[in-house]
Amino acid sequence: METKNIILKLRMQKGLSQDELAEKIMVTRQAVSRWENGETVPNTETLKLLSKEFDVSINTLLGEPRKLICQCCGMPIEDDSILGRDKDGTLNEEYCKWCYADGTYTYSNMDDLID
Structure with a gap:
């Protein structure tokens, strides 16, 4: 799906007008x-602002042009x-939720990944 359709779909799902989204x-x-x-x-x-507003990744907003892989x-x-x-609740596209949550790496020792 193209970015234009994704933004429209997400805006409509949230029940926002173009004016309301623009203000947020x-x-x-006109930009919207x-x-x-x-x-x-x-x-x-x-x-980044749209990602936070709609609680989706930037990758999703761009129509998923790349495959994401957890860097951990x-x-x-x-x-x-x-x-x-x-920590602020925004999505981090570098890590999965099992390796990174609330701004903290969940593994205390990277050796745990090797075992």
Whole structure:
């Protein structure tokens, strides 16, 4: 799915108007409209805000252009529910939730992974 369709779908699922979404992420309604029409794509900082607002990964917002792999255990991360989270609750695309949770690595000793 393309970014324009993903943003529209997520906005509609949350029951937000373009104006409401724009206000939440500090952009204009016209910017939201251009994304949803496929005229432009949000910049990196805006993608971070959208990711947090919709509780999805940036990878998901971009239509999953790359396969995510946990950088700790090597497990494929096939959907956002498996992603670890930082202390502020945002998704961390580098680690699975079993290796990294609430901004903390869950393994006290990396040797545990080798056994």
